Structures are given as C-alpha cells and as structure tokens.
Amino acid sequence: xxxxxxxxxxxxxxxxxxxxxxxxxxxxxxxxxxxxxxxxxxxxxxxxxxxxxxxxxxxxxxxxxxxxxxxxxxxxxxxxxxxxxxxxxxxxxxxxxxxxxxxxxxxxxxx
Amino acid sequence: xxxxxxxxxxxxxxxxxxxxxxxxxxxxxxxxxxxxxxxxxxxxxxxxxxxxxxxxxxxxxxxxxxxxxxxxxxxxxxxxxxxxxxxxxxxxxxxxxxxxxxxxxxxxxxxxxxxx
Numbered sequence: 001x002x003x004x005x006x007x008x009x010x011x012x013x014x015x016x017x018x019x020x021x022x023x024x025x026x027x028x029x030x031x032x033x034x035x036x037x038x039x040x041x042x043x044x045x046x047x048x049x050x051x052x053x054x055x056x057x058x059x060x061x062x063x064x065x066x067x068x069x070x071x072x073x074x075x076x077x078x079x080x081x082x083x084x085x086x087x088x089x090x091x092x093x094x095x096x097x098x099x100x101x102x103x104x105x106x107x108x109x110x111x
Numbered sequence: 112x113x114x115x116x117x118x119x120x121x122x123x124x125x126x127x128x129x130x131x132x133x134x135x136x137x138x139x140x141x142x143x144x145x146x147x148x149x150x151x152x153x154x155x156x157x158x159x160x161x162x163x164x165x166x167x168x169x170x171x172x173x174x175x176x177x178x179x180x181x182x183x184x185x186x187x188x189x190x191x192x193x194x195x196x197x198x199x200x201x202x203x204x205x206x207x208x209x210x211x212x213x214x215x216x217x218x219x220x221x222x223x224x225x226x227x
Contacts, residue, residue: 032213043117043204043218044155051213087154093213096143096162099206101155 003027004088004102011108018075020105022088025069030092033064034099035073037084044087044101047073078109114138115207117219124195125227131191132222134205140185141207145216146178149202161188195226 005023012018024033032051036044048055048062050071055062061074075082087104091097114137122130134144142163147155159180160168167180177199179191192199202223206216 034215036218038155041202041221041223043115043206043221046215046217049213049215096160096208098145098157098160099216100157101147103154 003031003090003100006086006088006102006105008103009106009108011110012078014080014109014111015077018078018082018107018109020073020075020086020088020107021070022072023070024088024090027068027090028092031090032093033062033068033071034089034091035060035062035086036089036099037082037086038104039081039084047086075107078107080109080111083107083109115205115217115219117205117222119222120220121223121225123225123227126196127194129191129193130195130224131189132203132205132224134188134190134207134219136186136207139207141188142185143208144182144188145206145208146180146188146190147204147206149204149221155204158190163188192224195224197226200224200226 032049034049035047038044048060050062064071085104085106087101089099116135116137118133144161146158148158149155157170158173161180161182163182169175182188202221204221206218
C-alpha cells in the first residue's frame with residue numbers, strides 16, 4: 001500500500017503557481033520523498049526528491065515540513081503541458097528499493 | 112540525464128502468442144530494473160523486480176510462469192508475456208534503479224499491449 005495520501009484532483013490557471021500537497025505521516029527516517037508525473041499514455045517522469053531540506057530544480061520546488069509528515073510540490077509557473085497525474089512517493093534509500101504508486105493527484109491547468 | 116528505453120512502444124497480437132518487451136538503460140548500468148503494469152484509469156502496479164544475473168522477484172499475485180523476466184546484462188531486461196490473452200492487454204512500463212542509494216529511478220515510455 002502507498003504510504004502517501006493526495007487529493008484526487010486540483011486545477012490552476014496557466015501562468016500561476018501550482019501547489020500540490022502530499023501527506024506522509026508514517027514516513028520513516030531513511031525514506032525520501034519523490035515526486036513523479038505521468039502525462040497520458042507515457043511513462044512516469046521524475047520531477048524532484050528530498051529527505052528533509054527544501055529542494056529546487058529547473059522543474060519544481062519541494063517543500064518538506066520540519067516534522068517530515070507532509071510536503072508540497074510547487075510548479076512556479078504552470079503551463080498547459082503541466083497537466084498530468086502527479087505522484088508523491090516515499091521510498092527508502094537503496095538502489096533496489098521499490099516505488100509504490102498511489103492514485104496520485106490529477107492537475108488540470110486551464111488557459 | 113539517465114535514459115531508459117523501452118521497445119516496442121505498442122504491439123497488437125493474436126491470443127495465444129508470446130510477446131517480448133525490452134527495457135534498456137542507455138547511459139548507465141542497472142543491476143536492478145522494475146516492471147510495472149497499468150490498466151486504464153488506474154495507477155501503476157509493480158509486477159516484479161528484475162535482478163541482473165539472478166532470478167526476478169515477483170509481487171504477490173503475479174504469475175512468474177506467465178511473465179518471464181530475463182536480466183542477462185547490466186543494461187537490458189526483458190519481459191515476455193507468454194501465451195497472452197485479452198486480459199493481459201495493458202500498459203507495461205519498466206524502470207531502472209537509481210545509480211546511487213537515493214538516486215531516482217527513471218522510466219521507459221511504456222509498451223501498450225493489445226491482445227485480440
């Protein structure tokens with residue numbers, strides 16, 4: 001079973017920031033938070049991951065609460081191409097550890 | 112960045128035939144690869160973990176004799192759906208493990224399998 005919970009859907013206006021929440025209240029000390037997204041009929045695309053510090057890359061920012069029980073993925077300027085299902089996943093370290101996908105959150109970016 | 116290539120991207124075949132799907136890590140070596148299946152409007156479900164040079168580890172409920180996995184090299188894993196039937200029609204996706212402990216897995220573009 002997935003160890004994360006996400007709202008089923010949300011939408012935002014093009015050009016605005018999209019803030020996607022995720023709860024992972026049972027996260028363990030050695031587990032990282034990963035975000036992937038899946039555009040229809042494609043394989044999941046890696047976005048970002050973090051352990052406890054906030055992270056930023058060219059795609060997004062990841063804000064993790066101090067107690068690590070929740071996080072928020074921020075797409076600073078959403079475009080229509082960001083419409084996708086976004087998955088928040090917790091995974092322990094180790095190249096062989098699994099990714100367990102939940103239902104994700106469907107983000108719809110409107111013009 | 113790390114790239115995982117999957118082939119073919121789609122295949123249509125008759126019931127009873129076997130279908131082989133390839134997953135390659137193009138710019139890194141992967142001792143572990145993962146195979147997922149996704150039905151319409153559902154999330155990805157892990158089928159098995161493919162281990163280079165050893166037997167695959169299957170998730171509960173996945174028939175190992177039905178879904179044969181071979182990981183003969185550090186850059187190639189194959190999934191063969193044997194004696195495929197219409198209920199095996201699905202979207203099959205592979206991923207390759209991160210190169211470091213916390214490194215992200217990267218996914219292929221998936222294979223859409225349709226059994227007539």
